[in-house]
Every structure is written in structure tokens, then in C-alpha cells.
Amino acid sequence: MPHRPFMLGIAGDSGAGKTTISAGIARLLGEERTTNICVDDYHKYDRKQRKELGITPLNPECNYMDIMEQHVRLLAEGEPILKPVYNHSTGTFDPPVYVPAPRAVEEEGRLIPRVVVLEGLLTLFSPALRSRYHLTVYLDPEEELRREWKVKRDVAKRGYTPEEVIADIERRMPDSRAFIWPQKEHADIVVRFYRPPGYNPENPSTLNVRIALKHTLPRLDLSEVLHSAYEDEALIRLETRREADILDITGNVTPDRAQTFERIIWEHLGHHAQHFDPSLVGTFWDKAGQSYPLALTQLIIAYYLVKMRELAIERGHLRVA
Numbered sequence: 084m085p086h087r088p089f090m091l092g093i094a095g096d097s098g099a100g101k102t103t104i105s106a107g108i109a110r111l112l113g114e115e116r117t118t119n120i121c122v123d124d125y126h127k128y129d130r131k132q133r134k135e136l137g138i139t140p141l142n143p144e145c146n147y148m149d150i151m152e153q154h155v156r157l158l159a160e161g162e163p164i165l166k167p168v169y170n171h172s173t174g175t176f177d178p179p180v181y182v183p184a185p186r187a188v189e190e191e192g193r194l195i196p197r198v199v200v201l202e203g204l205l206t207l208f209s210p211a212l213r214s215r216y217h218l219t220v221y222l223d224p225e226e227e228l229r230r231e232w233k234v235k236r237d238v239a240k241r242g243y244t245p246e247e248v249i250a251d252i253e254r255r256m257p258d259s260r261a262f263i264w265p266q267k268e269h270a271d272i273v274v275r276f277y278r279p280p281g282y283n284p285e286n287p288s289t290l291n292v293r294i295a296l297k298h299t300l301p302r303l304d305l306s307e308v309l310h311s312a313y314e315d316e317a318l319i320r321l322e323t324r325r326e327a328d329i330l331d332i333t334g335n336v337t338p339d340r341a342q343t344f345e346r347i348i349w350e351h352l353g354h355h356a357q358h359f360d361p362s363l364v365g366t367f368w369d370k371a372g373q374s375y376p377l378a379l380t381q382l383i384i385a386y387y388l389v390k391m392r393e394l395a396i397e398r399g400h401l402r403v404a
């Protein structure tokens with residue numbers, strides 16, 4: 084009998100930080116307890132063909148959306164898939180890889196559903212995809228920041244010049260607006276990193292973050308988690324609005340305060356975070372940089388994930404035996 088996993092969908096534009104967040108969450112929960120899939124692997128055309136056709140990878144027409152939907156359904160039902168692989172270094176396709184059935188993992192004599200993290204440009208695009216997730220996240224950094232991150236990453240890792248990356252971002256703009264940005268509406272959690280006044284790009288650890296927790300989420304008592312840091316306006320502010328609870332975390336938080344807050348969330352994650360190396364929470368840029376707002380964002384998403392997984396088990400929505 085297949086085991087149904089917990090499905091987490093993460094969307095956002097290119098360079099918005101999806102891989103950074105997904106990798107952090109997988110490390111938190113234990114990499115052997117998660118299956119991470121990038122849905123950008125379902126591109127229909129390679130880089131050369133896209134150029135010839137004048138189509139961008141952001142356009143659903145440029146992706147095998149039907150196969151993506153079928154594979155997301157199969158994973159949600161606990162089945163294996165044979166996943167295509169798009170190689171960002173060569174701009175072409177590698178042989179497909181076998182992704183085993185996402186079976187539950189044993190923890191203290193109990194079977195816990197595995198977490199399948201699906202991230203990519205179009206993860207939340209269609210109703211068929213959205214219907215499969217238990218929790219959805221949209222990454223929405225300030226546009227200038229996304230450009231800065233994308234240029235740095237594409238030059239270092241994907242063989243582009245800065246001018247080529249900027250020109251490509253501009254070419255993609257109509258498709259960003261038409262296909263990527265509207266997915267924000269469908270996310271339970273929207274994360275926006277933004278620059279403080281006088282921001283120095285050499286020190287991205289000082290970025291602020293605003294996390295919108297939509298009311299589609301169960302009303303978890305976050306105030307209990309935030310309690311001891313809650314008084315501290317310099318660190319964190321929680322405000323309830325009509326459409327969402329807004330959590331603001333500033334980048335100039337002192338290490339001891341951030342670490343206290345991290346520990347509080349950590350304790351609430353309990354045994355779910357026992358396989359994780361805490362020194363890696365909040366790391367970015369191949370673990371060379373570390374940011375408290377990023378660490379707290381990863382912990383808050385993991386906290387909701389663990390709580391919602393417990394709820395789904397209680398309600399009998401996740402079959403593990």
C-alpha cells in the first residue's frame with residue numbers, strides 16, 4: 084500500500100530564493116526524510132530551441148505542464164516517478180532520474196509521512212497542481228534584490244555575463260507578470276526579503292523579511308512561539324490584518340536575540356528537527372553566507388509544516404500504513 088507524503092509547494096520567479104529555502108527546510112527535517120523536486124525540469128525546449136522559438140521558460144507553453152501535473156499527483160499518491168532533468172550548466176537535458184516512492188519514515192516506533200518539496204517557476208500555476216499541496220509558499224523578494232541575486236548566481240554558476248542576465252530578465256518581464264507573479268495569490272505563506280536603508284550588497288545577512296501568513300492556514304497559536312521575543316520590537320513584530328498575519332523580522336537583530344528566538348521555534352519543532360545540523364540554518368550562497376532573517380523564515384515554514392502534518396495525520400488525510 085503506498086504511503087501518502089506531506090506535499091509542500093514553493094513558487095517564485097527565477098532567483099527568488101526557492102532552492103535556498105527548500106534546501107534549508109530539507110536540512111531542518113533531515114534530508115533522508117524529504118524528497119526535493121524542481122519542476123523547472125519539465126521544460127519542453129532546451130536553451131537553444133527557446134531562443135529560436137522566442138519563448139521563455141516562464142511560459143506554461145514552454146513546459147510539459149500535463150506531465151508535471153501527472154507526476155505531482157503520482158507523488159502525492161505515494162508512487163514513484165521517472166523525472167526529466169534540465170541541466171542549467173549546459174542548457175540541455177540529461178537522462179531522466181528515477182524518484183522512488185516517497186515512503187513514510189520511522190521515528191520513535193511511529194511512521195511519519197515523508198515531506199515532498201516541489202519548487203519551481205510554475206509550481207502553483209494550475210488548479211490541478213494546487214489541489215495536491217498541503218502547504219504552499221511564494222517567494223516574493225523586492226525586485227531589485229531578486230535581480231541582484233539572479234545576476235550573481237547566473238554569472239557564477241550558469242555561464243552568463245551580467246549584461247546577458249539583465250537582458251534576459253527584461254525579455255522575461257511580460258511572462259513574469261503574466262504567469263509567475265499571479266501565483267502569489269495562491270500561497271498560504273508569502274515571504275518578502277527587502278533591503279534596509281543603506282543596504283550593502285556585500286552583506287546580504289542584514290536583509291529584512293516580511294512573512295505574510297494567510298488565513299488559509301490553520302490559526303496556530305504563533306504568539307506562544309513568539310512569546311519571549313514578542314516584546315522586542317527591534318527583532319520581530321506580528322500584526323493581524325484582514326487577509327493575513329504579518330510577521331516582520333529585521334536584519335539588524337543581534338545574534339543573541341535571534342538565537343534565542345531560533346531556539347524557541349526549535350524547541351517547538353521538538354524531535355522533528357533532531358536530525359538537523361543547527362549551524363546550517365539560514366545559510367545561503369553554498370553555505371558561505373548566513374542570515375538570521377533567512378534562518379527564522381526557514382524555521383517558521385518548518386514549524387507550520389510540522390503542525391500541519393500533525394493535523395493532516397489526526398484527520399486521517401495522510402495514509403502511512
Ligand SMILES: Nc1ncnc2c1ncn2[C@@H]1O[C@H](COP(=O)(O)OP(=O)(O)OP(=O)(O)O)[C@@H](O)[C@H]1O
Nearest residue numbers: 096097098099100101102103232236287367368377
Ligand atoms: N535570503 C537570502 N539572503 C541572501 N542571499 C540569498 C537569499 N535567498 C537566496 N539568495 C541567493 O540568491 C541566489 C538565487 O537563489 P536560489 O538559487 O535559491 O533561487 P531560485 O529561486 O531557486 O532560482 P532559480 O529558479 O532561477 O533556480 C543564490 O545565489 C542564493 O545564494
Ligand SMILES: O=C(CO)[C@H](O)[C@H](O)COP(=O)(O)O
Nearest residue numbers: 097123130140171174204241
Ligand atoms: O528561470 C529559470 C529557473 O532557474 C531558468 O532560467 C530556466 O530554468 C532556464 O534556464 P536557462 O535559460 O538559464 O538555461
